[in-house]
Amino acid sequence: MNFISTRGQSEPLSFSQAVAIGLAPDGGLFLPEKLPDISGQLANWEKLGYADLCFEFLRLFATDIEPAVLRGIIQKTYGGFSHPEAIAPLKKLEDRLYVLELFHGPTLAFKDFGLQLLGNLYEHQCAQSGQGITVLGATSGDTGAAAIHGLLGKPKTAIFILYPEGRVSPLQERQMTCTGAENVFALAMDGSFDDAQRVLKEIFGDHAFSQQHRLSAVNSISLARVLAQCVYYLSAWLRLPAAERVNVEFVVPTGNFGNVLSGWLVSRMGVPIRGFKVATNQNDLLHRLFTTAEYRSSEVHASLAPSMDIQVASNFERFLYYALDENPARIRTVMAELQAMGAYRFDMLNKSTFSSSRATDEEITGLIRKVHERYRYIVDPHTACAFKELSPARISVVLATANPAKFPDAIRAAIGGAPTHPTLEALKSRTIVKHRLPADAGAIKAFIGKRAV
Ligand SMILES: *Cc1c(COP(=O)(O)O)cnc(C)c1O
Numbered sequence: 340m341n342f343i344s345t346r347g348q349s350e351p352l353s354f355s356q357a358v359a360i361g362l363a364p365d366g367g368l369f370l371p372e373k374l375p376d377i378s379g380q381l382a383n384w385e386k387l388g389y390a391d392l393c394f395e396f397l398r399l400f401a402t403d404i405e406p407a408v409l410r411g412i413i414q415k416t417y418g419g420f421s422h423p424e425a426i427a428p429l430k431k432l433e434d435r436l437y438v439l440e441l442f443h444g445p446t447l448a449f450k451d452f453g454l455q456l457l458g459n460l461y462e463h464q465c466a467q468s469g470q471g472i473t474v475l476g477a478t479s480g481d482t483g484a485a486a487i488h489g490l491l492g493k494p495k496t497a498i499f500i501l502y503p504e505g506r507v508s509p510l511q512e513r514q515m516t517c518t519g520a521e522n523v524f525a526l527a528m529d530g531s532f533d534d535a536q537r538v539l540k541e542i543f544g545d546h547a548f549s550q551q552h553r554l555s556a557v558n559s560i561s562l563a564r565v566l567a568q569c570v571y572y573l574s575a576w577l578r579l580p581a582a583e584r585v586n587v588e589f590v591v592p593t594g595n596f597g598n599v600l601s602g603w604l605v606s607r608m609g610v611p612i613r614g615f616k617v618a619t620n621q622n623d624l625l626h627r628l629f630t631t632a633e634y635r636s637s638e639v640h641a642s643l644a645p646s647m648d649i650q651v652a653s654n655f656e657r658f659l660y661y662a663l664d665e666n667p668a669r670i671r672t673v674m675a676e677l678q679a680m681g682a683y684r685f686d687m688l689n690k691s692t693f694s695s696s697r698a699t700d701e702e703i704t705g706l707i708r709k710v711h712e713r714y715r716y717i718v719d720p721h722t723a724c725a726f727k728e729l730s731p732a733r734i735s736v737v738l739a740t741a742n743p744a745k746f747p748d749a750i751r752a753a754i755g756g757a758p759t760h761p762t763l764e765a766l767k768s769r770t771i772v773k774h775r776l777p778a779d780a781g782a783i784k785a786f787i788g789k790r791a792v
């Protein structure tokens with residue numbers, strides 16, 4: 340299987356090549372050349388455990404990795420999750436309402452599903468080529484922690500994560516800075532998250548530097564992440580009672596559109612799913628898109644659900660590719676207009692299977708309280724957004740994207756107390772190792788240059 344760019348001006352690449360370079364050279368995002376039809380496999384997959392299901396699914400795409408090797412990579416990836424019998428447990432809250440818990444990985448958020456796999460794929464590539472890799476990313480929280488834990492202690496790799504000093508939560512900072520691993524560098528930068536992104540762009544723009552250190556970007560558009568995330572939708576669907584499956588709506592706390600896109604791709608591959616609900620916080624770019632058909636970025640306002648505080652849904656281009664009849668020329672036109680005008684009006688979104696909702700901070704607090712009162716179940720502020728306006732006509736599966744223990748302040752404000760988690764408690768007694776640097780590409784390149792592999 341080869342992978343093509345949404346913008347149609349790059350050569351098709353193998354799975355491993357596409358994973359290694361991340362963004363296509365023409366600026367587009369990678370997608371499978373042709374989506375497989377998996378509808379005929381579903382009955383055979385019903386009894387499989389999570390890792391085996393993941394293997395059967397990924398082998399359709401990662402055809403350039405030997406099956407036995409791929410199986411090993413996947414077993415290693417999901418062996419580190421704390422819920423081995425159910426990596427992504429599906430819990431029933433009441434009739435017609437389920438929660439899919441995606442927070443049992445090492446950093447307690449759903450990003451571990453993609454980034455643990457990506458880390459093991461990088462390790463495999465390094466072993467094969469004999470060359471090292473230097474991973475670089477900027478984070479406002481969860482992605483940095485998950486990326487670091489995907490590469491922790493792996494030979495021939497180094498990971499540098501830039502974050503704005505003082506602007507990530509204390510627990511998130513500890514997840515990045517208390518690892519004790521020698522190949523991890525947490526760079527606490529002066530300035531904002533936008534400054535960190537700008538610096539990152541400048542560093543990757545220096546091609547000589549980037550090639551010399553074999554820099555690879557870690558971000559939300561990785562193909563491996565999108566495919567890894569497909570598997571928990573499949574797993575949940577297969578575990579639902581057969582009579583409920585065709586009427587299921589997945590309700591997804593959404594920022595960059597990466598998580599929900601994976602589910603939608605599964606439905607495109609022939610799995611009968613009724614719909615997807617995109618749950619946003621007050622940064623409601625996507626809610627406005629699905630209600631007005633206009634994509635228009637505005638300013639980001641910090642919220643109680645910080646991992647959804649975005650104004651550009653970077654994975655949306657992948658959905659657009661299919662919505663625009665797989666026509667790369669049209670994608671190029673739309674993306675150019677979006678770039679120039681900051682907005683685009685669509686006329687084809689009406690017939691899609693998406694609905695959406697928006698929750699303000701006040702509503703998030705109220706929803707955490709309501710869910711706790713009604714079900715004795717605690718949701719984190721991101722997951723809380725998904726409990727706004729559940730459709731009574733559908734079987735709802737809410738994706739729980741983070742462990743509530745990661746957000747003690749928001750939970751305490753809602754229900755008076757907050758849950759704890761042993762992984763997070765253990766971090767509190769460990770030493771913080773971080774490197775303070777100015778928001779200056781030159782200074783950061785010098786730092787990386789001395790420590791890259
Ligand atoms: C990243 C994140 C999201 C948003 O996911 P996208 O793939 O960007 O839509 C939601 N909840 C949590 C806890 C996250 O870390």
